[in-house]
Amino acid sequence: MGTWGVDSFDNDDAGDFVAALEADKSEPPVVNAERVIAALDAVFAQSAQGLDAGVAAIGVAAADIVATSLGQSRATEKADPYELENALKFNDDAVGKAVAVLSRVRADGSELAALWDETDDAEDWRTALSALEARLRKAAETHGLDPTFVPEDEGGMSEEQTIRDTVDQVYDDMMVEMERVADTGAGDPQVEMLRHLVRKMHLVHKDITNMRYFVVDSLDTLTARIDRIEKAGQ
Incomplete structure (x- = not known):
């Protein structure tokens, strides 16, 4: 996985994911909303003790898109670039899943976390994830959504x-x-x-x-x- 920065989209896997979203911008927003949700779900489909780095990177990118789509973009980002706000609010567990994805990605057993921990930028990467989580929680507060989600393998309901x-x-x-x-x-x-x-x-x-x-x-x-x-x- 080519990586050139600590932010959500600073890697090849996230770039490919965004390219797929761009390719389908002419489709109804629900198409890309489902792709975003699927990227989050893919993280939970893997064992928490063996989370693939590529799946994790795409999950982080999807989580960032959830935040951005719900009005919590970074200063350098366009708000809701894929017009997913309504579709993601309809999937009312999207924010909760995004927050849970970040927890999985930085936990023990995450290949991506292990790779970052071998670099001098590990702390910056974790800080970026914390900032993204704060944006997600703000989005949840703004739209009256629940920021909690418990995956099945952690005792949550299917x-x-x-x-x-x-x-x-x-x-x-x-x-x-x-x-x-x-x-x-x-x-x-x-x-x-x-x-x-x-x-x-x-x-x-x-x-x-x-x-x-x-x-x-x-x-x-x-x-x-x-x-x-x-x-x-x-």
């Missing part, structure tokens, strides 16, 4: 589990509201019949949803086992 919990909460809230409305007509035979039907529908929904989750989890487990068997046979 995206799938987060969606499941959200759906369950929505249905639970809906049932509370339905019961409240039904209480206003308590004693009316038709209201009580409808209340009974809604409760049964809710139970059926939970049974179907739980069965779907069971099937999906079973298929994921089976796929993982097949992959391990295939790799062992190679």
Whole structure:
């Protein structure tokens, strides 16, 4: 990885990443927003104890783009050069992921950190990361976003589990509201019949949803086992 400075874009990997963003500027902003999020996720896809330097460098560049897109650019940078502000605010965990990426990049086990620690500029590099983190936290504060994100391998929930919990909460809230409305007509035979039907529908929904989750989890487990068997046979 060619490197000529301590800032986020002062290396070949970050340069290639930015070039890809530039190439897709004519596409809807969501295309590049997804590329930025994917670059952050790529850091968490690797072991914290063996984070590749190139993946880390691209992750830092993506984190910087998140900050810049949300109004926290450096004095020498154009604000939101890829027009990603709205798309990244929609991905409301983007700032949290960016902050978590910086923690991974400078932690023990990061190849990039190890490489910098062998140079005279290690302290400057870490200072640059701290400054970027401060910009990200300021962006989170400005836009009312959460700057915290816990990766799965550190005890955080998977995206799938987060969606499941959200759906369950929505249905639970809906049932509370339905019961409240039904209480206003308590004693009316038709209201009580409808209340009974809604409760049964809710139970059926939970049974179907739980069965779907069971099937999906079973298929994921089976796929993982097949992959391990295939790799062992190679």
